[in-house]
Amino acid sequence: MTAMLDVSDLRAWYGQAQALRGLGFRLAEGGVTALLGANGAGKTTVLRAICNMVRTAGTIAFEGRPLTGLSTASIVRLGIAHVPQGRGTFTTMTVEENLQLGAISRSDRRGIISDTERMYSHFPVLRERRRQQAGTLSGGEQQMLAVARALMLRPRLLLLDEPSFGLAPLVVRDVFGILGKINREDKVTILVVEQNAQLALELAEAAYVIETGRIVMSGSAADIANNEDVRKSYLGY
Amino acid sequence: MELLSNQILAGIATGAIYACMALALVMIYQAIGQLNFAQGEMAMFSTFMAWQMIHWGAPYWAAFVLTLMLSFAGGVVIERLLFRPLAKAPILTNLAGFLALFAIINSVAGLIWDFTIKPFPSPFGSSPFLGSRLVSTHQAGMIGVILLVLAVLFVFLRFTRMGLAMRAAAAQPESARLVGIDTNRMIALGWGMAAAVGAVAGMLIAPVVFLDPNMMGGVLIYGFAAAVLGGLSSPPGAVVGGFLVGIIENLVGTYVSGVGNELKLPIALALIVIVLVVKPSGLFGRQEIKRV
Numbered sequence A: 001m002t003a004m005l006d007v008s009d010l011r012a013w014y015g016q017a018q019a020l021r022g023l024g025f026r027l028a029e030g031g032v033t034a035l036l037g038a039n040g041a042g043k044t045t046v047l048r049a050i051c052n053m054v055r056t057a058g059t060i061a062f063e064g065r066p067l068t069g070l071s072t073a074s075i076v077r078l079g080i081a082h083v084p085q086g087r088g089t090f091t092t093m094t095v096e097e098n099l100q101l102g103a104i105s106r107s108d109r110r111g112i113i114s115d116t117e118r119m120y121s122h123f124p125v126l127r128e129r130r131r132q133q134a135g136t137l138s139g140g141e142q143q144m145l146a147v148a149r150a151l152m153l154r155p156r157l158l159l160l161d162e163p164s165f166g167l168a169p170l171v172v173r174d175v176f177g178i179l180g181k182i183n184r185e186d187k188v189t190i191l192v193v194e195q196n197a198q199l200a201l202e203l204a205e206a207a208y209v210i211e212t213g214r215i216v217m218s219g220s221a222a223d224i225a226n227n228e229d230v231r232k233s234y235l236g237y
Numbered sequence B: 001m002e003l004l005s006n007q008i009l010a011g012i013a014t015g016a017i018y019a020c021m022a023l024a025l026v027m028i029y030q031a032i033g034q035l036n037f038a039q040g041e042m043a044m045f046s047t048f049m050a051w052q053m054i055h056w057g058a059p060y061w062a063a064f065v066l067t068l069m070l071s072f073a074g075g076v077v078i079e080r081l082l083f084r085p086l087a088k089a090p091i092l093t094n095l096a097g098f099l100a101l102f103a104i105i106n107s108v109a110g111l112i113w114d115f116t117i118k119p120f121p122s123p124f125g126s127s128p129f130l131g132s133r134l135v136s137t138h139q140a141g142m143i144g145v146i147l148l149v150l151a152v153l154f155v156f157l158r159f160t161r162m163g164l165a166m167r168a169a170a171a172q173p174e175s176a177r178l179v180g181i182d183t184n185r186m187i188a189l190g191w192g193m194a195a196a197v198g199a200v201a202g203m204l205i206a207p208v209v210f211l212d213p214n215m216m217g218g219v220l221i222y223g224f225a226a227a228v229l230g231g232l233s234s235p236p237g238a239v240v241g242g243f244l245v246g247i248i249e250n251l252v253g254t255y256v257s258g259v260g261n262e263l264k265l266p267i268a269l270a271l272i273v274i275v276l277v278v279k280p281s282g283l284f285g286r287q288e289i290k291r292v
Helices: A043-050 A072-077 A095-102 A109-122 A124-128 A139-151 A169-186 A197-203 A221-226 A228-235 B002-032 B039-055 B060-083 B091-113 B137-159 B161-171 B173-178 B183-209 B217-230 B235-255 B261-278
Strands: A005-014 A017-027 A032-037 A055-062 A080-083 A157-161 A189-193 A206-211 A214-220
Touching (some): A032 A197, A043 A157, A043 A189, A080 A139, A189 A197, B002 B039, B002 B217, B039 B060, B060 B183, B161 B173, B161 B183, B235 B261
16 A cells, blocks of 8 residues: 655754754554654654655655655645644634635635534534634634644645644543544544654554654554553653 | 815825835835835836837837736746846845846836936826815826726735635745645736736826836835835735825825925935834734744
């Protein structure tokens, strides 16, 4: 089976500093994969590398097609939605405008309208706040908006960077519940980067652990969760 | 009373021009975070192109529309050739680029059309408007055309998908790329639109100040004052700023003794300084907050 995303020998640099030192992984279509690791391990850089937002070498293939040399915008248009750290919300625009922007690369008016409705049913609070400036939403609402905006692209692959960051535990449960539902119902493949390893491993089927720019462990989410080292380093028990 | 209302109306007329220049400046400022010091010269060059077409026998409005299209294309070309390569360069390099552009356009215009002052036709004539001695039909027409242009721009930016994409690219370029917006294209579009809006200002002010390569110098300073007053981050603010500067300039020139035509320009400059001191982000601008 060809993987939906096939990354090999990926290296990345910020100026002179090398952040990724030749890592590779594959994402199965329709699955949820977690990238775990400590601060500064390179998790975020992997996501940025996929969208060509950082200087890279190595190969990244999406559905068999190499992404080398494509601009961020054209990679996104292939069906890769990216919710960055800080959520990428257009803070000065309304909730509804944010959703419209998520679908800006699509031209099927009807589909956009019905998807907007679908997002409002996934996230009822966004419907209530549709005319409100996105910057005035609470952290949890902004994260929901970020996920909804990303889904408006009708992505094949959803990249999530720390979706639990800065959220109250109950809100985190909500957001992760919806992510699981989206994965099952809409058949969106998900790659999630998380500090909260326990949470990520509940959602994911497979996981990779990154340390200083290299993958040091990979396996099913259950295996990783039961691994002694991982438990000590990232799960804290 | 009649003097006051007439002075305000005349202020609105010149204010409309300042509003256009301020809007052009803000559009480019929003796209690339730089002030286009050559905006006035670009407008002047556009106006010369219109003059040339009319001189060759083209009807006024045909020349007007064709000039807008050529200016748009010119703006896009300038962005591609000069400022895209400079996009990641330090601010001073960009500043040098703008000054070079200023000098180049100014001398090329002088070379082609020489520096003698030329009259520029008005499609509205110059008879008194509704019997007013201070406001001419040209000024009234000027207000009308500019309000129309501003309305079209507002509808475009506010209610179309392309306008939404442009606003998104200006507000948060990285996020915009992550929803698939080609931000380079949006920057080019911003330059094109700014050049066209500037051309409108140039063609409409030319019958008043007459046409020569240095005609836009003063106007650009008022445009800067208006943009700073309204806030560089706010296109509607720039427009309001333009009208305010026009009105203030006229009223101060009329009612404050000792301030004649000679002292009007320093008023604009004083206004820039006062706004920068009291409210650096302008009347309608947002304070930019950077996370470190």
